[in-house]
Amino acid sequence: MALSEKPLEALLVHLFTHNDKNLEWIPMKVRTAVSTYFNYSYTFGQLILVGIAFAIQHWRWLQFTLATPFYIFFLSSWWFPESARWLILQNKADVALKHLKWVAKLNNKEEEGKTLTTAILKSTMEKELSNIKGKYSVLDLFKTPIMCKIACCTMLVWFSTSFAYYGLAIDLQRFGVDIYLIQIIFGAVDIPAKLLGVVTLSYIGRRFTQGTSLILAGSIVIINIFIPKDMQALRTSLAAIGKGCLATAFSCCYLHAGELYPTVVRQTGMGLVTTMARFGAMVAPVVKMTGDYIAFLPMTIYGGMAIISGIAGFLLPETLNIPLPDTIEEVENRAKRSAEKDADSKKDEISLQETFTSKTEADHLT
Template identity: 75%
Template structure:
């Protein structure tokens, strides 16, 4: 099977961007025209030339020549906030997800049944996450799913163990919210990091998720001393991460940033617009109050 997959990869096309940056623009042009034809855009494909491709990649070539490291994620204030918040979001999502998953026997229900429930709840959760991300936004979906997951975990602490059905319901809802949060993590983080450090940033947050999954079983052992402690920690971390997600900028219907400077400037402009909007609302309220006083 492995050899079959390796053999098939010989027919996978190379990235057009990679081909252009490695002086193979003519090959990239052929591939782009073939893709344009498949998408019903043959006329647009014919308009492409090697010169157009190279001119569009000049700025990216300059970016690649200036190599970036993980330290670039923490040098500027906006990138530092994005890096810290996304690290916390990924860590807490994985931490709470695996912490809940390894405690299946603690709900007092048949382990095979609860595995079926936990697996089935992922399907509607991910569909709802997709709808909310598309219609409302990534930040709202990310933050709300984490806060709801943490809340379900904390509520379950106060449910008596005799009420197995209710405990299982809250656990399944929490698991579904964490699945939705995981789905949002990949899309939201990829849109937050600029192109020059996107892979570096995604590697960093993925590492934090692995750390969270490794610490989850250790925290579970604290239940031998205080039964409510593991769920309190899992739920508390999820809620804290959800609050941190609200500090991140919204990326829905916005172009992907290419450079760190673009990310910094975009966030500063968004903050200025928010301040101007707030000032306009305050001025409108003052005008309304003054008119009301004159009327009286």
């Protein structure tokens, strides 16, 4: 974590303006890049899987080999630092202070870290602490208009992204290419797709990237239905591009949703949407079976859901270069200010148009 030249201000700025758990420890200016780099671990995992599956072809031993690392990672998770912002909002400023001093030490700012106290941390988040209630549940995601809209749209986006992604993945053999080769192709296409995603996320925005990648992926999946089966190269290429778009959408999902949900319910919101993603992965094979009755139906459903969720993605607020919210009230207030700003802009536009019209009519009369 990069800290600025001013010692105390540096730590406070890092904690309270540069905010899911990983996001809160990453400076805003590199949040998009770091989040995408994390997602590359999934891509490289897909590529490594090809080699492991080729070497261990008995499915039981393959499953055992792939499952074993999860136990190690589960145990290591107990050593991850909890979100400092969340700890302060949960009246655990002493634990947050301990984590912050550890982070300062990692960044060679140990002396600056010593100047921090629990009183300073609490005073910095005084407003947020005054608006917070005791406990939050998943129901709090639906109690206010804007939060309800965010929750419903992100649930649809996550469900459809996972649904279409695994819908393509379980149908690899349909393309008539060696299953190991097609897995490599489908894994490798993520590399340029996610790099392109970093550019659009950083310079255009999260909402554009989310919506466009899903609509483009859905359109490609549906177009592929009409490509003759003897044109395998074209069909495989289109499928790979569609999968790349879904990989970009997945990268954006984690970043955008984490920035939309306030600190007090961020983990609850992320838990909800990731559950919807798992549900989408479970439903995908069931939908695949409908192809036994109508050949084009599965891909039509996969593509259609991706397009619908892409439209829903455009309904979400933009979060590019905006500090993460801490409370539900902050989310609602931001939406109100944004709506008021848009209303004022429209009034100014109408006023200018009326002035121009009046002037034109006056000139015409004279």
